[in-house]
Amino acid sequence: MPLPHLRPSTASGVRRLARRHPAALTWLFVCSTGGALAALALPAVLGHTVDRLVAGGPVPWAGLLLCAALVLAETAFDAAAAVTGATTTARLTASLRTRTAARVLAAEPRRALALPTGDLTARLTARTADAASAPVTAAGAVAGVLLPLGAVVGLLVIDVWTAAALLLGAPLLVALLSSFTRRTADAGADYQRAQSLIAHRLTEALDGADTIRAARTGAREHRRVLAPLTGLAEHGRRTWTVYGRAVGRSGLLLPLLMLLVLAVGGLRLGAGAIGVGDLVAATRYASLAVGIGVLTGALGSLARSRAAADALEPLLGLAPLPHRGLCPLPQAPGHLELRDVGVEQDGTPLLTGIRLTVPGGTSLAVVGRSGSGKSQLAAVAGRLLDPDTGSVLLDGVPLDGMEPARLRREVAYAFARPALPGTTVEDTIAYGPWTAPPDAVRSAARAARADGFVALLPYGYATPLADAPLSGGERQRLGLARAFAHPGRLMILDDALSSLDTVTEHHVRQALDARAGHCTRIIVAHRLSSAARADRVAWLEEGRLRATGSHEELWADPDYRAVFRTDAPGAPAGDSAPAPAGTSAPAAGAEAR
Numbered sequence: 406m407p408l409p410h411l412r413p414s415t416a417s418g419v420r421r422l423a424r425r426h427p428a429a430l431t432w433l434f435v436c437s438t439g440g441a442l443a444a445l446a447l448p449a450v451l452g453h454t455v456d457r458l459v460a461g462g463p464v465p466w467a468g469l470l471l472c473a474a475l476v477l478a479e480t481a482f483d484a485a486a487a488v489t490g491a492t493t494t495a496r497l498t499a500s501l502r503t504r505t506a507a508r509v510l511a512a513e514p515r516r517a518l519a520l521p522t523g524d525l526t527a528r529l530t531a532r533t534a535d536a537a538s539a540p541v542t543a544a545g546a547v548a549g550v551l552l553p554l555g556a557v558v559g560l561l562v563i564d565v566w567t568a569a570a571l572l573l574g575a576p577l578l579v580a581l582l583s584s585f586t587r588r589t590a591d592a593g594a595d596y597q598r599a600q601s602l603i604a605h606r607l608t609e610a611l612d613g614a615d616t617i618r619a620a621r622t623g624a625r626e627h628r629r630v631l632a633p634l635t636g637l638a639e640h641g642r643r644t645w646t647v648y649g650r651a652v653g654r655s656g657l658l659l660p661l662l663m664l665l666v667l668a669v670g671g672l673r674l675g676a677g678a679i680g681v682g683d684l685v686a687a688t689r690y691a692s693l694a695v696g697i698g699v700l701t702g703a704l705g706s707l708a709r710s711r712a713a714a715d716a717l718e719p720l721l722g723l724a725p726l727p728h729r730g731l732c733p734l735p736q737a738p739g740h741l742e743l744r745d746v747g748v749e750q751d752g753t754p755l756l757t758g759i760r761l762t763v764p765g766g767t768s769l770a771v772v773g774r775s776g777s778g779k780s781q782l783a784a785v786a787g788r789l790l791d792p793d794t795g796s797v798l799l800d801g802v803p804l805d806g807m808e809p810a811r812l813r814r815e816v817a818y819a820f821a822r823p824a825l826p827g828t829t830v831e832d833t834i835a836y837g838p839w840t841a842p843p844d845a846v847r848s849a850a851r852a853a854r855a856d857g858f859v860a861l862l863p864y865g866y867a868t869p870l871a872d873a874p875l876s877g878g879e880r881q882r883l884g885l886a887r888a889f890a891h892p893g894r895l896m897i898l899d900d901a902l903s904s905l906d907t908v909t910e911h912h913v914r915q916a917l918d919a920r921a922g923h924c925t926r927i928i929v930a931h932r933l934s935s936a937a938r939a940d941r942v943a944w945l946e947e948g949r950l951r952a953t954g955s956h957e958e959l960w961a962d963p964d965y966r967a968v969f970r971t972d973a974p975g976a977p978a979g980d981s982a983p984a985p986a987g988t989s990a991p992a993a994g995a996e997a998r
Contacts, residue, residue, distance in 0.1 A: 523605030823884025
């Protein structure tokens with residue numbers, strides 16, 4: 406009996422997953438087949454033994470022992486299939502999660518993060534588990550297909566008329582299974598979408614927990630997060646309704662088929678066409694033929710796997726950042742060029758016509774109002790993002806022509822809200838393109854001014870991150886320390902100093918300045934002091950490069966000064982660094998802090 410409603414994309418996904426663990430799936434196939442064959446052989450042996458008993462004479466011990474052996478074999482094969490199926494599903498799930506996560510991480514952030522965070526998390530967790538069960542379910546479904554087919558063959562061997570009675574209801578049975586599979590798949594897909602929406606809203610609420618607490622809007626957020634529960638319950642009821650109707654209809658159809666088979670078999674027995682043992686075997690075969698429990702479960706699981714595979718297909722189809730050949734990278738201090746760089750998001754320009762040169766070993770502050778494209782420029786400069794137009798070169802080599810592992814070794818990033826992978830504080834700082842040694846970890850922590858608070862932790866650098874409650878500034882310093890521990894020719898700080906106090910920022914800037922001449926530094930700056938200390942400033946406005954020059958040169962423009970004024974609409978907070986010598990400072994209180 407064919408397994409209906411498997412789309413080509415899902416079927417190809419099943420085959421790709423099956424190639425991950427061929428030995429385990431082959432053994433599962435053997436166990437499922439062996440159990441089914443034992444179950445099919447038992448009625449024939451049992452019928453023959455009954456005939457021997459009815460005929461009189463010595464007890465047919467050989468037949469009885471063979472029946473017992475077949476029962477034990479069926480039980481053993483089923484147990485082995487259950488254990489193999491569970492372990493293989495776990496391995497396939499881990500493999501699929503790793504492959505899907507790798508695709509997401511290798512793709513451009515604009516495409517990889519097009520899905521909401523909660524939905525993406527749900528697809529990488531629950532959906533991968535559902536999709537990974539497909540090969541195991543398909544291998545185990547052999548029993549569900551082999552049993553009814555083998556039972557029909559057994560009935561045909563015993564008596565054609567008895568088999569014909571069973572086949573009379575076969576079209577209705579196939580239609581029942583087809584309808585069940587299709588409706589289960591649709592309900593399962595809707596259920597998964599509602600789950601993803603809840604996960605997305607919950608993630609948003611957790612990320613903004615402080616804001617929700619401060620605004621006292623917890624009850625409203627609670628209602629917003631749980632609002633999709635109504636739809637989730639509806640889809641769940643649909644699933645159980647489909648299942649209930651299938652069970653109800655089969656509950657009517659199957660007994661009628663069994664009654665018809667027994668009636669025809671009884672008539673054939675009365676006519677002397679078959680014996681008592683044949684009737685016993687025919688009854689058992691009819692029971693196997695109409696027992697759709699295993700097949701229904703397999704079809705339901707495959708339907709869920711299909712819906713999950715459809716949800717994962719966009720992620721598995723993500724293309725990694727392309728590389729057009731490998732170019733050797735000369736020994737140089739990190740000369741960076743952006744040539745006519747443009748970046749768009751959903752048709753909206755984020756950067757337009759950026760032409761910028763940063764001499765090797767110098768520092769560049771990138772300033773501008775919120776939404777001016779600063780983070781996009783920082784992402785393009787280190788190839789976390791490919792420009793839609795133009796090109797970016799590091800020491801004369803296009804970034805898309807550089808070997809990916811080499812590029813990541815040459816570019817160090819620090820972010821405003823860094824992720825902190827690793828088990829301990831030391832693991833977090835050492836984490837990167839290579840594992841930094843302990844002395845480099847401690848030197849980097851001193852440069853980032855993180856050594857002070859690390860020394861106060863219960864076990865110092867060996868303190869587990871779970872036992873180290875960190876403030877926003879301390880998390881930023883660990884992120885900075887990780888960048889310092891993996892020096893390259895280009896360091897990019899995307900708002901990575903925003904949570905530091907003035908004194909700490911001063912010391913970190915000194916550590917950055919110490920890299921002058923052999924490392925290029927790009928600092929997305931919101932503070933006046935960061936712009937004032939940089940060798941040059943790139944001033945962005947609405948995605949365009951309005952001007953470049955030293956901070957002293959740009960300070961003469963009142964619009965540039967307004968970027969650092971807290972009373973300018975949408976302007977980021979500045980700080981209390983003095984205006985350059987020879988310029989008029991803004992009014993008292995115009996700068997933040």
